[in-house]
Amino acid sequence: MTFYLIMLVALLNHTSFKGNKVLMSLFAIDLGAGPATIGVLFAMYSLFPIVLSFYAGKFSDRFGFRLPVTVASCGIVASLLLPFFFPHLATLFVAGTLAGICNIFYVVSIQHAVGAHGEGPERMRNYSVFSICIGVTSLVGPVFTGFAIDGVGHRTTFVFLAVLPAVTVLTLLLYPAMLPRPKHQERRSARRGMLDLLGNVRLRRVLIATAFLETGMELFTFLMPIYGHSIGLTASQIGIVMGAFALALMGVRTVMPALVRHSGEERVFSLSMFVAAVACIGLPFASSLGPLLVMSFVLGLGAGCGAPLSMVLSYNRSPEGRTGEAMGLRQTVNKTMEASMPLVLGFLSAALGFMPVYWIGALVLACGGWLMASDARHKPVTK
Secondary structure (H helix, E strand, O other): OHHHHHHHHHHHHHHHHHHHHHHHHHHHHHOOOOHHHHHHHHHHOOOOHHHHHHHHHHHHHHHOOHHHHHHHHHHHHHHHHHHHHOOOHHHHHHHHHHHHHHHHHHHHHHHHHHHHOOOOHHHHHHHHHHHHHHHHHHHHHHHHHHHHHHHHOHHHHHHHHHHHHHHHHHHHHHOOOOOOOOOHHHHOOOOOOHHHHHOOHHHHHHHHHHHHHHHHHHHHHHHHHHHHHHOOOOHHHHHHHHHHHHHHHHHHHHHHHHHHHHHOHHHHHHHHHHHHHHHHHHHHHOOOHHHHHHHHHHHHHHHOOHHHHHHHHHHHOOOOOOHHHHHHHHHHHHHHHHHHHHHHHHHHHHHHOHHHHHHHHHHHHHHHHHHHHHHHHOOOOOO
16 A cells, blocks of 8 residues: 555656646746746756755655655645746746755655665566656646646646645645655664765766766757747647657556566666667657657657666665665756756757757767666676
8 A cells, every 4th residue: 555655646746747847848938038048947946956865865764755755745836836926937947946956855755665665576666667657747747738738828737736746745644654664774874975875886887877868858858848849839739749758658667677577677778778869869850740759759768768777776786774865866966967958958959959969968878878788798696
């Protein structure tokens, strides 16, 4: 029952957050913002989490999962209501910053809870189910947001999205014992810092590959609404394109455990990044809805295995009693890329156009694939 509660919380909060970022981007365009300004806006989601992710992991190790998830969900509700009451471009920057700070405590805690709920193959299965759940939210969030914008406008859509984390808060208040504290040995983690964890070579290599993967994911999340708008797609069509990406994520994650059993985590991680790189090369040639749906789907197939495998490898390679810190450090890497990439991509796309930016993303993904392929070749023999 505990695992199903974790999945319910993930569905509610992730759907809201996925829709939120699309809504913020399209609302900013409606308010007259350009790609560079939207890049800064997206960076605000990740600016403070760069510093806070590691400490969110320590907090989760010490105090469990329910408290950070509940408080974070309340903050996400507030961040969504701000643009409704104050529909100005400046408000979006405040709301994005607040959403990013609150979301990082939720994300680290929920990912830690998933890993703590099982061992070995069960942990792989749990992360696979969790990733499918996130894929559902990546489909529902943008598609719902796009149709809601076309139907009721930007401001009312913020209220609709705020309802979801509000239900999370209500659920956790009604069932306080369903989200357990972490195991005893995890609560007694050693008082060491981030640099100590980075000294773990095997964990560090996963984190580098994660950074490359996150660059590719951010390339799609950030540029697709802007690129779709530039070729004349409506908000609903942009939502459908992003939904195709999410549909592919869900599809490939259903078979990921079988792929891992056959080839191993590192090899599957590597191959998925190479497929995503190929899709990035083809994306700027897709100038209408049909081809864009195809390329987005292929990119989703490639990127789909990366995030869950990154979580599994980070959890498995973490020192005993410091799994929350390792998951937090992984989020530090993710948020660093999320903060920096929109700035870089926004200015590059404004200066050079979309094609060079997509091709740079393809090169970065290919480097990540090479790194994981090297890890697979030198994987130590276990059990």
